[in-house]
Amino acid sequence: MLDLLKIEYKKLIPYSTFWVIFGLFFLFTPIVFYGFGQVKIDAFPIDFATMYKFPNVWNNITYIASWFNLLIGMLLVILICNEFSFKTYRQQVIDGHSKADFIISKILLMSSFSLLSTLYLFIIGFFFGSFSGGEAPFLTDIKYLLIYFIQSLGYMSLGLIMAVLIRSSALSIILFICSIFVESIIRLLVPDNLAQFFPMKIISNLTPFPSPGGVQVANMNGVITEAISLNTTLIIAIIYIFSFWGISYVILTKKDIN
Amino acid sequence: MEAILNINGLSKRYGKVKALNNLSLQINRGDIYGILGPNGSGKTTTLGILLGVLNADSGSYSWNGKAPSKYDRKNIGSLIETPNFYPYLTARQNLSIVCKVKEVDESEVDSVLSIVDLINRADSKFKTFSLGMKQRLAIASALLGNPETLVLDEPTNGLDPQGIAEIRTIILDLAKEGKTIIMASHILDEVEKTCTHVAVLKLGNLLTYGPIQSVLNNQEQIVVASENLDGLKLTLSQIDGVSNIQQVGNKLSLMLATGKDSSYLNKSLFDKGIILSEISIQKPDLEANFLELIK
Ligand SMILES: Nc1ncnc2c1ncn2[C@@H]1O[C@H](COP(=O)(O)OP(=O)(O)OP(=O)(O)O)[C@@H](O)[C@H]1O
Numbered sequence: 001m002l003d004l005l006k007i008e009y010k011k012l013i014p015y016s017t018f019w020v021i022f023g024l025f026f027l028f029t030p031i032v033f034y035g036f037g038q039v040k041i042d043a044f045p046i047d048f049a050t051m052y053k054f055p056n057v058w059n060n061i062t063y064i065a066s067w068f069n070l071l072i073g074m075l076l077v078i079l080i081c082n083e084f085s086f087k088t089y090r091q092q093v094i095d096g097h098s099k100a101d102f103i104i105s106k107i108l109l110m111s112s113f114s115l116l117s118t119l120y121l122f123i124i125g126f127f128f129g130s131f132s133g134g135e136a137p138f139l140t141d142i143k144y145l146l147i148y149f150i151q152s153l154g155y156m157s158l159g160l161i162m163a164v165l166i167r168s169s170a171l172s173i174i175l176f177i178c179s180i181f182v183e184s185i186i187r188l189l190v191p192d193n194l195a196q197f198f199p200m201k202i203i204s205n206l207t208p209f210p211s212p213g214g215v216q217v218a219n220m221n222g223v224i225t226e227a228i229s230l231n232t233t234l235i236i237a238i239i240y241i242f243s244f245w246g247i248s249y250v251i252l253t254k255k256d257i258n
Numbered sequence: 259m260e261a262i263l264n265i266n267g268l269s270k271r272y273g274k275v276k277a278l279n280n281l282s283l284q285i286n287r288g289d290i291y292g293i294l295g296p297n298g299s300g301k302t303t304t305l306g307i308l309l310g311v312l313n314a315d316s317g318s319y320s321w322n323g324k325a326p327s328k329y330d331r332k333n334i335g336s337l338i339e340t341p342n343f344y345p346y347l348t349a350r351q352n353l354s355i356v357c358k359v360k361e362v363d364e365s366e367v368d369s370v371l372s373i374v375d376l377i378n379r380a381d382s383k384f385k386t387f388s389l390g391m392k393q394r395l396a397i398a399s400a401l402l403g404n405p406e407t408l409v410l411d412e413p414t415n416g417l418d419p420q421g422i423a424e425i426r427t428i429i430l431d432l433a434k435e436g437k438t439i440i441m442a443s444h445i446l447d448e449v450e451k452t453c454t455h456v457a458v459l460k461l462g463n464l465l466t467y468g469p470i471q472s473v474l475n476n477q478e479q480i481v482v483a484s485e486n487l488d489g490l491k492l493t494l495s496q497i498d499g500v501s502n503i504q505q506v507g508n509k510l511s512l513m514l515a516t517g518k519d520s521s522y523l524n525k526s527l528f529d530k531g532i533i534l535s536e537i538s539i540q541k542p543d544l545e546a547n548f549l550e551l552i553k
């Protein structure tokens with residue numbers, strides 16, 4: 001297993017797109033987080049006074065960082081589609097990997113991405129929290145980091161399916177993004193109590209909109225519906241993620257490698 | 259003889275196209291097996307199935323008598339159609355990834371790069387390579403781990419004459435070490451110069467297979483003439499090792515058993531009182547034989 005991840009990083013470290021995208025994420029997350037606190041948009045019912053303080057900082061930083069999930073998801077899609085367009089997936093199967101090895105490699109890769117960005121958020125959050133001196137010990141509500149970890153896995157797992165299904169970078173990225181919007185349109189057409197269980201809805205709800213009143217979920221129209229608890233959301237999200245992985249594997253085994 | 263590969267009734271279709279039709283073949287240890295056939299005859303399809311990248315519709319195969327698994331493939335050096343590497347990585351970085359996949363020690367990278375004469379470009383990016391250099395790198399990659407079996411699909415594709423000769427030498431050297439080589443090609447000359455056995459495919463059907471001499475009939479023919487053609491014919495039929503006597507115009511063509519040469523023939527005839535007015539050796543027209551075969 002570890003060998004598979006080592007191979008992934010041998011491919012990744014000399015790849016400039018990887019550095020650019022993670023560079024953007026590392027650079028803009030703290031900048032946007034800081035800027036958000038300065039601009040103080042009225043439309044956001046956030047308690048700006050305490051937004052950097054423990055424990056609120058964890059909910060807030062993961063909420064902001066979740067805007068960049070698509071960026072890292074796109075990186076994953078590009079990396080997987082490269083394996084198809086360079087035919088290196090084919091070559092690695094010829095040289096002695098199984099199709100399962102391929103999927104496991106990519107799951108390990110995305111998990112390492114999620115871990116990397118979660119650790120980074122921990123550092124950023126800790127930094128902001130320490131400098132604005134909240135009352136609570138910093139471990140309170142740190143669960144938001146775990147939830148963020150699962151969320152970023154969720155986006156990348158959707159990217160995985162798109163990539164193995166479509167195989168071309170450009171088209172996969174377009175569909176990756178479209179599928180999120182298409183789902184939100186479909187959700188408008190079905191009853192709310194069903195819509196809230198849709199995969200991208202569940203996954204995006206993992207980093208809930210921070211509000212002083214606690215966790216509440218607004219749908220597209222801004223109507224607050226009865227929320228599923230965060231724990232339930234987490235469990236459903238994990239189930240979705242495992243299904244995405246399984247579906248991707250099934251797609252690969254059915255298809256020839258050309 | 260020990261079977262390295264058994265193929266039992268493999269078939270594969272792409273929509274209406276029958277790419278492979280019920281192929282059965284056995285390949286033994288030490289064979290250099292050529293798979294010969296015109297474009298689109300199913301060579302790559304066959305090798306793709308054998309290396310786990312294409313799913314056959316029906317039929318089965320086994321390497322070393324075992325059900326197919328990724329572990330067989332780690333011990334097979336393969337080059338299928340095009341060289342596949344990461345364009346932004348150097349030759350050395352690319353091969354080091356292959357080593358990891360094959361679970362081979364990375365110290366081998368430099369030695370295989372030397373064999374294909376790429377060692378001084380080891381740190382150039384793959385995308386900067388010429389077509390022939392890419393092909394050489396793919397051959398280097400197939401040599402990693404010193405595999406017992408090599409599967410090569412048009413290994414000299416894109417190489418210059420010197421490169422073709424070099425690859426041929428590499429293949430023959432490997433064959434001398436007792437390795438098994440399965441090589442697809444549509445270049446008859448390539449197969450004839452390197453292979454011990456050949457299978458001929460056309461439109462997915464196996465037309466014929468076996469040792470190369472028997473399939474391609476590549477024995478030299480001896481053409482002789484004498485004033486007394488009938489006497490010559492009669493006498494020839496009494497000489498040990500002469501076969502396939504045929505009249506061509508006012509000459510006779512024949513084949514000699516291996517180990518006998520034209521001076522042996524000349525002397526034998528002379529001893530029986532026949533003086534030849536002409537004796538010549540004719541190289542076989544493989545091209546014609548092959549074209550006849552796949553017609
Ligand atoms: N992915 C594919 N989709 C549809 N048809 C295919 C595909 N791959 C191969 N074929 C068809 O299968 C047949 C056999 O192709 P294959 O590549 O095995 O031929 P080949 O003997 O390797 O030819 P060449 O000498 O040109 O390399 C051809 O008719 C080809 O068009």
Ligand SMILES: [Mg+2]
Pocket residue numbers: 301302303339411
């Ligand atoms: Mg081919």
